Amino acid sequence: MKFKNIKYTIAVLAIMQVTVSCKKDFLELTPRGTALEGNFYKTEEEVYQGLIAAYDVMQWGTSGGYTMKMPLLTAASDDSYAGGSSPSDQPNWVAYDNFKMDSRLGPQVGLWSKSYTGINRANLLLSKMEGNTALSAAFKDRVTAEAKFIRAYFYFDLVRLFGRVPLITKVLPTSELYTQQQSAPAEIYAQIEKDLKEAYPALPAPVAAAEKGRVSQGAAKALLGKVLLYTNDNAKIAEAATLLREVNSNYGYALLGSFAAIFDPNNKFSSESILEIPHSNNAAWGDWGWVNGGEGNVAPQYVGADSYKGPVYSNGWGFCPITESLVDFMKNDPRFQYTIIDGKALKAEGATYTARYQNTDYFIKKYAPVAAVRATSGTAELNWPINEIEIRLADTYLMEAEALVRSGGDVTRAKTMLDLVRGRMNLGSVAPTLDNIYNERRMELATEGHRFFDLVRTNRAVAVLGPVGYTANRSEYLPIPQGEIDITKNAIKQNPGYN
Template identity: 25%
Template sequence: MKYRNLLIAVFILAGFTGCVEKLDRKPKDFLEPADYYRTAEQLNIALNGVYDNLGTLYSNPIHFRFGFEGDEHWYVKNSPLSGLHIYDYTAAHPDFQSFWSNLYIGIGRANYLLANVDNNPSIDAAIRSKVKGEALFLRAYYYFMLVQSFGGVPLVLEPPKSLNDVDVPKATAKAVYERIIADMTQAEALVAPIQQLGFGGRVNKSAVRGILARVCLHMAGYPVRETAKYLEARNWAKKVIDDAEAGHALNPSYPGVFINLISDKYDIKESLWEVEYWGNKSDAYTETGSLGDVNGPATQNTQTGFAYAGIKATADNYYRYQEGDARRDWCIATFNYGTASQPANHKVFLTSVNRNTAYNRWPGKYRREYEIVLPKNNTGTPTNCPLLRFSDVLLMFAEAENEISGPTPDAIEAVNKVRRRGWSSGIKSVTITNGGEGYTTAPTVTFTGGGGSGITATATVAGGKVTGIVFANDAMYGKANGTGYTSAPAISFIGGNGSGAAATATIYTAADAEMPAAATAGKDQFRKFIQDERSRELNGETFRKADLIRWGIFVERMHTLSATIEKDLGTLTTPAYLNLFIKGFGPNITERNTLWPIPTKELTLNRALTQNPGW
């Protein structure tokens, strides 16, 4: 039987050999670029492919393992006990390779699209222009992510002409920044206004202008130090601020910004650009992210939304906020979620905080309880990732303005707008003016007038007198001391078998939020204040480490953090991972950590590449 089959195979092969010249050698399962990009639909499919890499890049490790948090968070898991999160790695670490590859895949897709976008001149020119603008911007943004992380990198701006066309040397960081700015500037004239699109998940004029401000600030800072770019940064930010048609404005509620993101509501006044996610991995959509899973309050409750929870806040992060800054208790959770057997969204509130216990609080900005896609998936979330918010634009404008002209009234007001929006409008303090007499139980406390609401408080009684008022815990604002008060409410005490108790209240005001005079006394003081303010406003949004590097204070700041943690907590043997964190943020960090090493695999593939200093 075997010999029979062999003979048949020989005859068949001989037949193929005899007819080889008649075969069509052009593959049928591959489209040449000249045969594609022929319709508006094909252009948009190709553009979606360029966008797709954003979803991959922002889906997981960038929010907790890449060290983007700088001095804001620490890694809480038992493993891995080496890696980027404690600055213990080599150039062979797979996270570097994955990051580099994903960015260059996106760049390659953009290059093919840009080279072929005009293949069919009969496609409406306006459609082709928008596609070109978005692809240019995305390619430039991918290069921005590369230059921030690796410094100078190969500038590949066309599709490869040969399989052997792989040895491309690094361009200088300055040259990469110049190309980014050139491409984004060209894109700004081509893309649609955000108000025309109606959502922030697509590249738009406001996004391009705001990111250009960010790029210019980074180019002005370390290591390129092209300080003339501060002027361009200010001008691009001001274009966003002054755009009357877009009408950008801060959402009146700081928590509301993130509740909108989590519950899939667009707010194009504040959220200028987002990475789009949707689905629960059991429906037709598979583009899920990780916001609230890897960087939210931990929970095993699948109804609340399972959270792996890989990071916690540092004490420096917590104490960077002043009392009255309502952003703190949204960014750093005041509670732990209940167990899997308890009701959904059940909370156990943390009743006190000090330099020791502050390290045990979860990031609270992204809370899975607000998700609307059901059932909730254990490893993916549908929450869009914000890449640019209007508050960031205001802070970038203020920073650039200060570097050019010092703390001008416009710079100060830009910062104060951000701070006023995030400030409490509730009760600041209560003074018992008369404890009364005869109270055997706590009387009911009532607040009337003042224009606000949302207070939940109880009285404390000792020796027959009212001795104080305790506000209830609140998951959003820390304490249920009310919101929206424009004047102090009246306080009355009813019941409790006593009488005569009286108290007065003071409220937080907009003036409490404004920058202190010491912070506006000069350029250096303003710079230092805004370095902290960016952390307070943009807490955990992946910008902190890059900001510390461009300000030239990264190594010093991380060494100080390590010493502070050791002072706060002591040298720990358990848990081992926290001790490794302390040690990693100390001796391991040197100037070489301001750049990542070029991945080992890329040095092997591209013989024109050279390794970054210190690696």
């Protein structure tokens, strides 16, 4: 998914009527104007545009408020605070940071609507390909696989964020829009597993260079391995280890020699990247009212130091200041300098910035607003061309190691995986215990949005986050958006512990 000025709009039925806007670079198309959904999806070109509409939602970070996954989930963990100018700047973030969400306060509206928009677009695409004789078999198989991957991707977000959610695998008629009820997490996981197992055989390994951003077989297996790990079912965890070994051994991925190179915005889709969500400043977007219409990543603007003046970086808004906990945890690790910006050191070198709410003088570096790539057209704050790396090889190495240890598998192989991650940083070998693997995950993947879910799924969240407000049987899930409960007249039920 690289980007260019390609735009089209089709009317689609989700939980509400929505329009879609896409500007994608791996499609060499010209602008197409407007078409009704009923007259669309007739040709491969139109189906391809529908596919891009589904992919497009993965980029969104501003549905129902600013809900960019990487910084938001970092704020929910012990890696950073919420930050901003004050507690009232982004109260939904502050509520997630201290686990004081309720049915109307928190990031749930944006995360819910984003995921169901993506699911609806995938469902619509799948329905339109049924019986379409204008599509070649190879084209149809691949697009079907991609649509199922996208649906699985969004359901994985939903089940981790909300637990019980409506399971929708078809385009709903109007009469069924407001009668949907929630399915148990086990049912959601079963559907995700089914979609991914049906998807990966038809996906390429790897994708062509001109199609970077489309999912590969390796990405589908990596996501499936991660999903199975999250089920906490020992049999499935053993299967996860097998899948992750295939990802780590058979698809040509390789750890980069330089840790810093992973997050260099000029080094997109590196050999270490397995699932990467692209962003671009080509659209020169400037519409604050519909930020998702552009292709830029707003997260770097969020996490940069406020009113910063100095070398390397651009000014940001001061969200997600790094916690003292993470600083202390990483201070003796060589990855610290590539993960965390030391504001005091910058000031000592002559830089200036404004301390904001919850300031610690430490900031996220992996996705910082690097001045060299700041957009020169449109609204720069909306157009950061910095990709989001959702899954990378060091992550799958550590997941395989964990899955092997938890399922009683090959401990020697688990040690090899752990040592490979540490070896890049010239760190010595450690025993492949779960504690060592979990510590390595925090060190290696800090501020990338993994930590909160890692704590929840391994039953460590109460011990780690309890002092800042996390409570068992409540805080692991967000509240269901009150609007969904109201519009369905209580067919959809609120999660326990929320009012």
